[in-house]
Amino acid sequence: MEKASCNLCVSYGQKKKLLTVSSSSPEELLTNLKSKIAIKFSLNNEAYTMKLKMEQFQTYVDIDEEDMDDVNLMRDGGSIIIEPVTSSQSPQRSTGATVIPSSPEDGHVLHVQCSTDVSTTPPVKEAKVPTKSPSLKVKGFDVREIVRNHPRGALIEEEYSTNQTITTETRHLLTTIVAAEMVKIYSYYPTREEKIAVAKSIITAYPSLKSTSSKYPYDIWYDETDSARGYLSSKLNTMRRSLPREQQRRPRTGKYSGLQVKAFKKELKRTFQQMEEVTSEEEDEIVNFCKRATAESSAEVLEGMGRTFQNRRNWISEKLPKVTDILERYPRFLDTPTVIQQEFKLLLPEATAKLISKWETRFVESILHICKMSRLPKIQALMKDLYHPPSELGDQ
Incomplete structure (x- = not known):
């Protein structure tokens, strides 16, 4: 994608600046915009939210920093309002916009407002969510209604209606939308009952997205026997990582949140036959050889991957690397089918x-x-x- 420029009128307090941001990708657009905002308004590590007003739309739409399609909307320019986030500020319900927390790396939230001009508008007054009765909030959580009111909800509805299921990327979108609504209504730390109610609401709205091999059909979204498991739990954990330290304390227990690695380690236990490890020097030599090997050396690659099997399994079980990390270290999984077959055979003979x-x-x-x-x-x-x-x- 060739570089393009967009003009954004940015307001922070009483200051207004016109920023021209050049980028060749949504990721670069977001990075360059934040960099210019930090310089123009002398912002160091202060947390803030952004609201964008665009020409194309008459209503608020959500911008999720994890979704580059959403970020790409800013390439058309518009007006941005920056509002500081205080440490005591809790998620609130906007009069017109949905709040979607961002990825852990950025720690920001984007609100997007669109209309027919690009002039700066005053901050939208937000109303606090009533917190009198948790039971009323649980009762009022309607996933189907939430999805239909979301700007990208039509994609989920259309795909499910056509195929009676959804793809992994659409499931990520659904999880993001639902988790963001949970944060608005229940805070970043919903109770067990609230998470169960939301999980039930998902499979009620989309019956084929339930588990068919367990006692609780909603446990792929939230497992009440293990609170660290389930799509909703994982998403909430990811969202909480971007919070300031003082906001990571659980309101009911007073403990700090964190990814519960122990629960995931339990899932990685296998009954594969233990093999002898090679030395770290020999492992590094084999790994480097496999990375550089050509198609003519497939037999040698297969042998090397077999010799390093035990080292690889111990590394995965202890360090819990991401799939991208595994494929970067062992790229032959991508282009040598016999390597995958051998790995499966050694893992589950x-x-x-x-x-x-x-x-x-x-x-x-x-x-x-x-x-x-x-x-x-x-x-x-x-x-x-x-x-x-x-x-x-x-x-x-």
């Missing part, structure tokens, strides 16, 4: 034969169905090659 026998009859159809719905460019390209290989296109 008793299940290998069963997986192969049931692969085509049980799994392939479901996987292809999910891939057809995906909006990821890589998946779409693979599906195009599968159904319209280059030879067929050439013949036509």
